[in-house]
Amino acid sequence: MLLLAALAALAPIFARASEDLFGLAPCELCLWQRWPYWAAAALALAAAAWPRGRRVLGMLAILAVLASGAVAAFHVGVEQGWWPSPLAGCQAPRAAPGGSVEDMLRAMSTRPSKPCDAPAYLIEGLPVSMAAMNLLYALGLSALGLILLRKGAKA
Template structure:
């Protein structure tokens, strides 16, 4: 049971750290960054339910792992966008482009009310470390889900 609570805490730590990095270091998230956070909240909620409902511990724990892997999949896609391997389909990830013949006033009206960060501009948290925050999230999601699967497979009281 305590391992499920630990898993919930570690799942919630990822989006909380990302949000804290915005406030502490002024890092602006892109739309894909925001998408990566939601599966962690789902995983944390499922892990808490698994801890509280012993009869459902295994299926809810597996669903929590799947939710963390979903964030990892979004992070992997985000790394591909950052590296230019493919474009992001999300409109918020694109830098607005003006159509030919539009006036300056029309271009200004087309801008978002708050500036957003394009998804293909990686954010590096640690100077000198060539891992973007999206890549770090991918590694974290893989590590966290692997740890939980090992705990569950060993039959240790998850």
């Protein structure tokens, strides 16, 4: 379970590093995908520390990883234009009827935001967005977690 905890924590750390090292800007859905990994890392650590609750905590950790994968799958759909994002941070602010430009500027976020339907690509020429990579990572990590649980590995 320690391996699962480390690999779960690695995902949001890598995402943050890609912002700093490669200049990739996250959108609101990108940020949402990170939280379940932190929960998975904490649950996997708890599973490693508490052998009696290992199976339940391990399964909860795997479900948390899959939750990030579900957000990633939704994000891929937004990127592909299959559906719009319901998150306000993913959309341009709209002025209220009769509102002034100043009202619209006050409604804007103070933090620069990237639209959720604009994919970020880590590897130029590879048509797999960061959201799609996260989906693949979540599926692989959850499968590894199941294998670790099944084998009863303490690692």
